[in-house]
Amino acid sequence: MAKFASRFLATILLIIGLIVGLGGAWLIVLGGSPYYLLGGAAVALSGFWLWRSNSRAGWLYAAFLIVTALWALWEVGLDGWPLTARIIGPALFGLFFALPGVRRQIGKGGWAAAAAGLLGFLLVFGAALRSPMEVAADKTPQLRTAQTPGNDNEWSAWARDNAGTHFSPLTQITPANVDKLELAWEFDTGYDPMTDAAPSPLQATPLMVDGRLYLCTQTNVVFALDPETGKELWRFDPKVDPTGGTAVRTCRGVTYYESKAATPAQPQGAGAASAAAPGAVPFCARRIITGTFGAQLIALDSATGKPCPGFGDNGIVDLKEGMGEVLPGYYHISSAPTIVQGIIVVGGWVADNLSADQPSGVIRGFDAETGKLRWAWDAGNPANRSGPPPGQWYTRSTPNSWAPMSADEELGLVYVPTGNPAPDYFGGYRSQASETYGSAVVALDAQTGEPKWHFQTAHHDLWDYDVASQPTLFSFPGKDGPIPALAQATKRGELFVLDRRTGQPLTEVVEKPAPQRGKVPEDRLAPTQPFSTGMPSFAGDRLTEKDMWGITPIDQLFCRIWFKRLRYDGPVTPPGLDEAIVYPSIGGGMNWGGVSYDPDRRIMIVNSLYYATLLSLVPRAEADRLIEAAGKAGDSHDLALAAAPLPMAGTPYGARVRGFTSPLNTLCHAPPYGRMTAVDMDTQKILWQRPVGTTRDSGPLGLKVGLPIRMGMPGFGGSLVTRGGLTFFGAQKERTFRAFDTATGKELWSTRMPASGNANPMTYLGPESGRQFVVVAASGHVTSQSMPLGRTFRAYALPKEK
Numbered sequence: 001m002a003k004f005a006s007r008f009l010a011t012i013l014l015i016i017g018l019i020v021g022l023g024g025a026w027l028i029v030l031g032g033s034p035y036y037l038l039g040g041a042a043v044a045l046s047g048f049w050l051w052r053s054n055s056r057a058g059w060l061y062a063a064f065l066i067v068t069a070l071w072a073l074w075e076v077g078l079d080g081w082p083l084t085a086r087i088i089g090p091a092l093f094g095l096f097f098a099l100p101g102v103r104r105q106i107g108k109g110g111w112a113a114a115a116a117g118l119l120g121f122l123l124v125f126g127a128a129l130r131s132p133m134e135v136a137a138d139k140t141p142q143l144r145t146a147q148t149p150g151n152d153n154e155w156s157a158w159a160r161d162n163a164g165t166h167f168s169p170l171t172q173i174t175p176a177n178v179d180k181l182e183l184a185w186e187f188d189t190g191y192d193p194m195t196d197a198a199p200s201p202l203q204a205t206p207l208m209v210d211g212r213l214y215l216c217t218q219t220n221v222v223f224a225l226d227p228e229t230g231k232e233l234w235r236f237d238p239k240v241d242p243t244g245g246t247a248v249r250t251c252r253g254v255t256y257y258e259s260k261a262a263t264p265a266q267p268q269g270a271g272a273a274s275a276a277a278p279g280a281v282p283f284c285a286r287r288i289i290t291g292t293f294g295a296q297l298i299a300l301d302s303a304t305g306k307p308c309p310g311f312g313d314n315g316i317v318d319l320k321e322g323m324g325e326v327l328p329g330y331y332h333i334s335s336a337p338t339i340v341q342g343i344i345v346v347g348g349w350v351a352d353n354l355s356a357d358q359p360s361g362v363i364r365g366f367d368a369e370t371g372k373l374r375w376a377w378d379a380g381n382p383a384n385r386s387g388p389p390p391g392q393w394y395t396r397s398t399p400n401s402w403a404p405m406s407a408d409e410e411l412g413l414v415y416v417p418t419g420n421p422a423p424d425y426f427g428g429y430r431s432q433a434s435e436t437y438g439s440a441v442v443a444l445d446a447q448t449g450e451p452k453w454h455f456q457t458a459h460h461d462l463w464d465y466d467v468a469s470q471p472t473l474f475s476f477p478g479k480d481g482p483i484p485a486l487a488q489a490t491k492r493g494e495l496f497v498l499d500r501r502t503g504q505p506l507t508e509v510v511e512k513p514a515p516q517r518g519k520v521p522e523d524r525l526a527p528t529q530p531f532s533t534g535m536p537s538f539a540g541d542r543l544t545e546k547d548m549w550g551i552t553p554i555d556q557l558f559c560r561i562w563f564k565r566l567r568y569d570g571p572v573t574p575p576g577l578d579e580a581i582v583y584p585s586i587g588g589g590m591n592w593g594g595v596s597y598d599p600d601r602r603i604m605i606v607n608s609l610y611y612a613t614l615l616s617l618v619p620r621a622e623a624d625r626l627i628e629a630a631g632k633a634g635d636s637h638d639l640a641l642a643a644a645p646l647p648m649a650g651t652p653y654g655a656r657v658r659g660f661t662s663p664l665n666t667l668c669h670a671p672p673y674g675r676m677t678a679v680d681m682d683t684q685k686i687l688w689q690r691p692v693g694t695t696r697d698s699g700p701l702g703l704k705v706g707l708p709i710r711m712g713m714p715g716f717g718g719s720l721v722t723r724g725g726l727t728f729f730g731a732q733k734e735r736t737f738r739a740f741d742t743a744t745g746k747e748l749w750s751t752r753m754p755a756s757g758n759a760n761p762m763t764y765l766g767p768e769s770g771r772q773f774v775v776v777a778a779s780g781h782v783t784s785q786s787m788p789l790g791r792t793f794r795a796y797a798l799p800k801e802k
Contacts, residue, residue, distance in 0.1 A: 003101070005101030005102055006051075006104075006106070009093070011047070012047070012093070016044075016093075017041065017046070017047055020557060021040025021041050021043075024037030024039065031564060032560055036553075039064060061109075062115070069119070075546045081672075083127050087123060088120070089553050094114055094117020095117040097110040135687075135689040137678070137745060141603055142601075148167065148599070154209045154210075155764050156256050157256070158253040158760075159406075160762065162408075162473075164471055166760060171724040173722065173798060175724075181796045181798060182796065182797070182799055184230075184773060185229055189202065189217045189791050196245065199782055200249040200782065200789075201781045201782055202217060203716075203717070203779055205761070208227050211767045213226070213775070215793060217251060219240065221237045222305065224305060227764060227773065228768055236306070240293045242293070244330065248349065251334065254336055257288075259284060259287055283304075287302060290336075290337075291319070291333025291346055292333060295332055299311035299312070299315050310370060311371040312371030321387075322388045322394050323359050324396065329351060330358065330359055331351070333348055336404060340414050341412060344365065345363065345364070345414050345416075345446070347402060348402060353655055354646070355648070356429055357397060357650055359396065360393065361400030361401065362384070363377040375448055375449035377450075379436075380431055397422045398431075399418040399439070401419065403592055405470065408500060412446045413443045413500070417440075420461035420462075420464065424463070424586075425615065425646075425653075425655040427460050428523040428651070435459075438456070438461055439458040439465050441455050441457070441488045441496075443500070452503075454503060459526035460525065462525075465589075467490055468491055469590050472487045472594065473500060474597050474599060485497055487597070487604060492572075495535045505532075505534070511530055512528060514526055515569035516574070518573070518580060519576065520653065522652050525574050534684060536684075539584050543612070547669045551700050558662055559660075559662050581614060581615075583613075584609065584612075593717040593731055595607075596720060597681075602681045602682050603681065603687060606679060607674070607675075609714045611669075612668070614657070615656070617653040617656075620653060624647075671712050672711060674692055674715055675712055676691075677690075687745075692712060694708040694734055695711050696735075697756075698711075715734075715756060715781065717760055717781075718731060720774070725743060726742060727739070727741075730758070735756050737750065737776055751796070754778045754792060755788055756778075758780060759776060769800070773795045774796045775793055777792075
């Protein structure tokens with residue numbers, strides 16, 4: 001039996017050693033580290049000697065572990081997760097040398113290997129005990145109470161205000177009592193997204209205004225709730241046809257508007273009695289405005305949920321008018337409309353990478369009273385200001401705007417974050433207008449739609465680097481006093497700070513040479529790209545072979561070999577016929593959750609993602625053949641899941657997009673994959689930074705580890721900051737909602753939820769109880785694999801006073 005244990009371990013070591021050694025030889029040929037060849041040889045030789053019951057097996061394996069520890073420290077220092085991948089697996093086999101059956105065969109050498117293995121574990125555990133703060137706060141921000149718009153107790157816009165701050169002036173919940181938060185109520189929307197052919201997540205941030213809570217689902221059903229109890233008061237179902245729906249079909253919020261010319265009479269019939277509940281106001285004097293997957297703009301009476309007859313056609317405006325052919329799912333509204341100076345401004349989501357002939361990205365302004373078109377900004381044809389002539393349509397495939405917009409009432413400007421024109425990964429046929437306004441933030445005159453200025457965040461974007469985040473408006477410290485500023489977070493991980501009057505940078509922006517290797521002959525590449533060097537970068541460091549990671553040394557070696565075979569020249573490595581690394585990925589960087597801003601402490605909270613995407617172009621004939629073989633058509637997300645190229649019809653290429661993952665389905669580069677950062681906007685320096693999220697709901701091969709080991713998890717959605725000094729956040733690949741001290745980044749409270757909170761939280765004061773509630777959608781997310789997808793909204797509050 002003793003010999004069996006010894007030879008079983010010897011066999012395992014021989015197999016692992018040969019695999020690692022052969023892989024290490026390949027890595028050397030590719031120009032990589034020699035460690036794996038040498039380490040594999042040492043492990044194999046240890047296994048060979050152990051088979052022969054030679055005491056040198058244990059001593060050699062002990063020496064191998066010591067060299068491995070020194071090499072690991074040289075490569076990654078005391079960084080816990082990278083150290084774990086290099087040491088834990090080998091150290092575990094070192095401990096097996098202490099088995100009685102092994103020691104009887106090789107004597108003291110077994111103890112030597114086991115001791116080295118134990119030291120390896122202690123080294124990793126010591127690194128894991130380090131502070132969760134990557135950057136710790138070294139000062140306390142000076143508190144200066146800032147003026148905030150609107151009713152302090154309410155949440156009347158998607159980000160509470162048109163400035164996009166996600167800041168509430170409420171102070172009832174503080175760092176001193178947040179640990180006492182409890183579930184106050186839960187509302188079930190009744191819709192199970194997993195029953196859909198193309199499941200999509202719940203991403204709405206509710207409004208609380210005029211004594212009611214208003215929210216929407218990914219099926220565009222709008223609800224009004226009692227803010228004290230979560231009880232449903234009314235619902236409106238537009239019965240949108242889901243044909244063409246994908247994983248990005250959603251409704252992130254609705255918009256509130258108080259009309260100046262309302263219908264004097266209340267409707268009769270069902271719901272009439274409840275219509276007067278909030279107060280004796282004319283029908284549709286207070287409105288909920290929502291956009292739909294069916295490309296409709298709808299105005300509802302906030303008291304009853306009934307369409308407003310004086311708005312459009314019985315409460316509905318058809319946004320497909322003037323658009324030409326719009327196939328199901330090719331154009332829809334996903335973000336809450338923006339209302340400025342009585343005008344509803346909407347853009348729209350346009351399907352990615354299906355064709356070079358896509359619906360227009362036109363931005364339109366509608367009268368909030370009547371629903372009539374007031375203006376249109378068609379980047380490809382400014383003459384379409386009043387809509388296209390009969391028989392014509394807005395310019396096809398221009399840059400769209402699917403993200404939330406911001407507005408400055410005093411300046412009369414609406415700030416539009418734009419995407420890149422369709423398709424994403426080939427730009428050889430783009431117009432000059434698309435090249436000018438794509439992947440930019442554009443300031444439009446709220447009354448006319450005339451562009452006043454624009455700032456481009458990515459030139460000739462070939463990476464799907466849409467500007468996905470709402471621009472955030474704030475006061476920037478200038479030499480002669482505060483400057484009205486705009487912060488634009490981007491998928492590139494760059495945070496640009498601009499004068500919102502002119503679009504001129506307020507912090508340094510440098511045009512740096514961009515990689516040129518890999519260009520296809522039918523396209524061109526921008527010679528430079530803008531980098532916000534005057535602000536901290538959230539793009540992550542340039543990837544190197546040392547950054548490759550895995551659960552075991554074997555899958556880490558796999559990722560190192562793959563990395564050396566891929567084309568990667570740093571940020572904005574262009575797509576080509578060979579596979580290239582896009583980092584930050586096509587998801588960011590920063591995505592639609594945007595940033596939040598605490599004006600009292602002048603702190604900007606940034607949620608950033610760190611994972612890579614692999615991208616290559618596929619010649620037209622081959623792309624068409626593979627798409628046909630996949631048996632799918634039309635939905636770029638389905639095609640990506642089927643590993644077929646995205647069509648990009650009408651161009652010389654399709655595009656293949658996939659994740660950069662190991663055979664164990666873990667990301668190929670080291671954690672963290674999600675961070676939260678506080679930026680001191682007085683100094684434009686990082687105040688604190690930390691990874692957010694644990695491995696509790698994640699693991700290799702899609703399994704859940706079940707252990708709350710801090711890693712830093714990716715996720716979409718954003719944060720909420722309060723005057724009480726708290727930051728609330730749930731947007732990570734983990735079913736946990738958390739509260740942090742805004743000044744220090746210390747985690748103060750957390751709670752488990754049915755699904756992850758990949759949406760933006762909000763807060764309000766109960767109109768009857770005076771309790772402060774914090775509400776978040778328990779949503780989950782498809783593209784970050786934060787399953788299961790959720791269907792509820794959860795409200796938290798301090799216990800009721802007895």
